[in-house]
Amino acid sequence: MDLAHCSLNSVTVKNASFSRLIELATRHGFGGVGLWRDAYAGNGAAAAARDLRKAGLRVSSVCRGGAFPQPDETSRAAALADNLRAIDEARTLDADCLVLVCGAAAGRDLAAARNQIEDGIAELVPHADEAGVRLAIEPMHPMMVADRSAITSLTEAVDLVERLASPRVGLCVDSYHVFWDVNLAGELARAPEALMSVQLADWVLPIHGQLSSRGMPGEGSIDLPGFVQLTRKAGYRGLVEVEVLSDRWWATDPADTAQAAADALREIPDPS
Amino acid sequence: MDLAHCSLNSVTVKNASFSRLIELATRHGFGGVGLWRDAYAGNGAAAAARDLRKAGLRVSSVCRGGAFPQPDETSRAAALADNLRAIDEARTLDADCLVLVCGAAAGRDLAAARNQIEDGIAELVPHADEAGVRLAIEPMHPMMVADRSAITSLTEAVDLVERLASPRVGLCVDSYHVFWDVNLAGELARAPEALMSVQLADWVLPIHGQLSSRGMPGEGSIDLPGFVQLTRKAGYRGLVEVEVLSDRWWATDPADTAQAAADALREIPDPS
Numbered sequence: 001m002d003l004a005h006c007s008l009n010s011v012t013v014k015n016a017s018f019s020r021l022i023e024l025a026t027r028h029g030f031g032g033v034g035l036w037r038d039a040y041a042g043n044g045a046a047a048a049a050r051d052l053r054k055a056g057l058r059v060s061s062v063c064r065g066g067a068f069p070q071p072d073e074t075s076r077a078a079a080l081a082d083n084l085r086a087i088d089e090a091r092t093l094d095a096d097c098l099v100l101v102c103g104a105a106a107g108r109d110l111a112a113a114r115n116q117i118e119d120g121i122a123e124l125v126p127h128a129d130e131a132g133v134r135l136a137i138e139p140m141h142p143m144m145v146a147d148r149s150a151i152t153s154l155t156e157a158v159d160l161v162e163r164l165a166s167p168r169v170g171l172c173v174d175s176y177h178v179f180w181d182v183n184l185a186g187e188l189a190r191a192p193e194a195l196m197s198v199q200l201a202d203w204v205l206p207i208h209g210q211l212s213s214r215g216m217p218g219e220g221s222i223d224l225p226g227f228v229q230l231t232r233k234a235g236y237r238g239l240v241e242v243e244v245l246s247d248r249w250w251a252t253d254p255a256d257t258a259q260a261a262a263d264a265l266r267e268i269p270d271p272s
Numbered sequence: 273m274d275l276a277h278c279s280l281n282s283v284t285v286k287n288a289s290f291s292r293l294i295e296l297a298t299r300h301g302f303g304g305v306g307l308w309r310d311a312y313a314g315n316g317a318a319a320a321a322r323d324l325r326k327a328g329l330r331v332s333s334v335c336r337g338g339a340f341p342q343p344d345e346t347s348r349a350a351a352l353a354d355n356l357r358a359i360d361e362a363r364t365l366d367a368d369c370l371v372l373v374c375g376a377a378a379g380r381d382l383a384a385a386r387n388q389i390e391d392g393i394a395e396l397v398p399h400a401d402e403a404g405v406r407l408a409i410e411p412m413h414p415m416m417v418a419d420r421s422a423i424t425s426l427t428e429a430v431d432l433v434e435r436l437a438s439p440r441v442g443l444c445v446d447s448y449h450v451f452w453d454v455n456l457a458g459e460l461a462r463a464p465e466a467l468m469s470v471q472l473a474d475w476v477l478p479i480h481g482q483l484s485s486r487g488m489p490g491e492g493s494i495d496l497p498g499f500v501q502l503t504r505k506a507g508y509r510g511l512v513e514v515e516v517l518s519d520r521w522w523a524t525d526p527a528d529t530a531q532a533a534a535d536a537l538r539e540i541p542d543p544s
Contacts, residue, residue, distance in 0.1 A: 108495040114454065142452040143415040146475055146493040153425075156454045180414040182386065182428045203418055206481045221418040223380040 001228070001240065006265050007060035008258065009034035009199065009243035016254035018048060022055045024258040032058030034199070034241045037089065045092040052093070059095040060239040061136065061172065061197045062086065066101040068120030069113040069150065079103075083124055090133045096238055097136040097196040098128075099172045102149045113150040121164055128168045136172035136196040137161060143210050144177075154178045154187040161194045170194035173231065174243065176201040176214055179222045185230055192235035199243040200224055200265075212245040217264040225268050232271035240265070273500070273512065273540050279332035281306035281471065281515035284533055288526035290320060294327045296530040304330030306471070306513045309361065317364040324365070331367040332511040333408065333444065333469045334358065338373040340392030341385040341422065351375075355396055362405045368510055369408040369468040370400075371444045374421045385422040393436055400440045408444035408468040409433060413452075415482050426450045426459040433466050442466035445503065446515065448473040448486055451494045457502055464507035471515040472496055472537075484517040489536040497540050504543035512537075 008025045010016075010033060016024060018039055025033050033052070040048035052059060065086040070076040090098040100121065105113035121135065128135050139157035140149035151157050157171055171194045178184060188195070202220030207213045217224045228240060242261045249257045280297045282288075282305060288296060290311055297305050305324070312320035324331060337358040342348040362370040372393065377385035393407065400407050411429035412421035423429050429443055443466045450456060460467070474492030479485045489496045500512060514533045521529045 105493070108493055108498075110452070110454075110495075141415065142413060143479060145452040147477055152452045152454065180382070180417040180424045182382075182424065205419055207415060207479050209478045221377070221380055223382075 001265050001268050001270050003029045003262060003265060004031045005239060005270070006030055007032040007034050007058070007239035007241040008261060009036070009061075009241045010039035011036045011063070012242055012244045012249070012261055013254035013257050014250055018042065018051070020254060022051060022057065024254060025057055026055050028258060028262040030057070030262075032060045032239050034061040034063065034243060035059055035093065035095070036063045037086065045089040049093050058239065059093045060241050061097050061099050062090040062093060062095045063099040064101045065098050065124070065135070066149075067103040069103045069105055069116040071106040080120075080123065083120075084127055087124065087127050087131050087133045091131040095133070097134040097170070097172065099197060100135055100137050101140065102137065102151045104145060104147050104150055110145070110150050117150060118160060118163065121160075121169060125164070125166050125168055133168075134196050135169050137169065138172040138174060139177055141177045141210075143207070147210060154181055155183060158187055158191045158194065161191065167193070170196040172197035172199065174199040174201065175222050175224060175227045176203060179203060179227060188230050188234040195231060195234055195236040197238065197241065198228070198231045198236050199241040200227070201242070201244045208247065212247045212250070214244050214246050216244055216246070216249065216260050217242065218267055228268055229271045273537050273542050275301045275534060275537060276303045277511060277542070278302055278537050279304040279306050279330070279511040279513040280530065280533060281308070281333075281513045282311035283308045283335070284514055284516045284521070285526035285529050286522055290314065291323070292526060294323055294329065296526060297329055298327050300530060300534040302329070302534075304332045304511045306333040306335065306515060307331055307365065307367070308335045309358065317361040321365050330511065331365045332513050333369050333371050334362040334365060334367045335371040336373045337370050337396070337407070338421070339375040341375045341377055341388040343378040352392075352395065356399055359396065359399050359403050359405045363403040367405070369406040369442070369444065371469060372407055372409050373412065374409065374423045376417060376419050376422055382417070382422050389422060390432060390435065393432075393441060397436070397438050397440055405440075406468050407441050409441065410444040410446060411449055413449045415479070419482060426453055427455055430459055430463045430466065433463065439465070442468040444469035444471065446471035446473065447494050447496060447499045448475060451475065451499060460502050460506040467503060467506060467508040469510065469513065470500070470503045470508050471513040472499070473514070473516045480519065484519045484522070486516050486518050488516055488518070488521065488532050489514065490539055500540055501543045
């Protein structure tokens with residue numbers, strides 16, 4: 001792919017400072033960056049937005065809002081306040097979307113957690129409307145159901161988007177989370193208007209913990225050219241992010257990691 | 273649950289000898305055992321069947337056939353021969369079913385792997401018919417898609433059972449593999465005739481590798497009383513197996529592990 005159509009997610013080079021992230025993205029000709037909120041927390045979203053504008057980089061996503069299931073009212077109110085702040089930051093950064101990592105059940109009741117997630121997103125829509133910020137629900141791999149998200153499949157996420165019925169609410173689709181799904185192509189085709197973010201990471205074994213065992217595109221078992229093609233056929237026209245949470249890659253110099261990411265993306269054919 | 277309605281899977285106490293497995297299952301009043309093939313490989317299926325009959329233990333499942341996707345004709349023929357042997361062993365043991373761990377894609381083509389799985393099971397049906405052995409497809413957790421099974425959800429497994437359209441082909445449903453699924457209740461209800469095996473293990477974090485991070489019922493985040501109830505409502509009347517692949521429990525004395533399994537099952541209410 002032409003890197004001008006791609007975005008470097010900050011967590012891929014999470015040990016780089018914000019200015020270093022900009023330098024690495026610019027050096028390789030990325031069209032933009034995806035930002036975890038800790039990446040700009042030091043100087044704030046407004047300063048980050050100025051620096052990015054100067055560098056000519058778009059913000060393809062801000063990560064993250066979410067964490068809707070909460071054990072009590074106090075923590076629920078804190079999560080809501082944080083979600084409203086995240087929406088404001090995404091507006092300041094003119095981000096294509098705010099990614100929602102919806103949160104896991106506090107106990108064993110998945111159905112209750114799913115209801116809290118639906119109610120929690122609905123509660124954010126008015127503020128997102130005012131801010132002009134799109135909310136992208138990220139279905140996460142079922143191995144994260146007990147610690148990160150009770151929304152575990154693309155089917156479930158598309159159903160949720162349909163029930164919420166707001167053009168402000170859509171999907172963040174990460175290859176790592178959904179590639180296993182026998183209905184992948186059909187579900188992507190069902191959601192053409194809803195595709196707000198596409199992220200790439202590869203599936204590598206063994207799993208060490210649930211979060212940061214991912215591979216750079218090409219290192220694992222996912223047909224990533226096919227995945228990118230499916231998202232394009234489904235109508236996605238935004239930047240394709242490389243978001244690799246990897247203890248292995250985090251242990252190398254961010255310059256080498258960014259180089260590897262750029263090389264990996266260039267190996268994927270531009271979707272037709 | 274009354275342990276007479278439960279079964280102790282050999283892999284839960286995998287360091288126990290076969291005679292020790294029988295002794296442990298009998299001591300706690302289990303109605304049967306589930307057998308991995310290595311558990312009886314030493315003296316063979318016929319000797320094992322005699323010992324089990326003497327002890328009054330049923331065989332709720334034999335694990336495993338499967339491994340249908342293969343890179344070439346030689347390995348495909350070897351897998352077929354092994355599957356036919358597994359069916360014969362299940363007949364000798366008068367097992368309620370042979371569990372199919374269907375296998376992963378040799379490369380990155382999941383659709384091709386799924387076709388090979390469907391063809392591979394269809395090829396076994398005549399021999400299973402002759403032997404009177406039921407074949408139980410086990411949908412496995414999506415974190416095992418690249419190394420154990422391309423059949424990653426209950427929906428996909430039920431669809432496969434419907435396409436194969438033989439009363440000899442059904443499902444093995446393990447809580448660990450399917451609990452995350454938003455459609456769990458609906459899919460179990462869709463498959464009342466097909467439920468051939470129900471297995472229990474709990475979801476505990478962190479994951480260390482994909483295979484053997486499981487918890488004893490009660491140790492993790494799965495609503496196992498609810499799961500057992502759903503399988504009963506869906507019409508399952510067989511033994512409920514405890515099958516816990518756990519490096520942690522394997523490191524303790526099999527007697528302690530069997531005791532813990534018995535205690536855990538007794539904590540689960542008998543389904544109504």
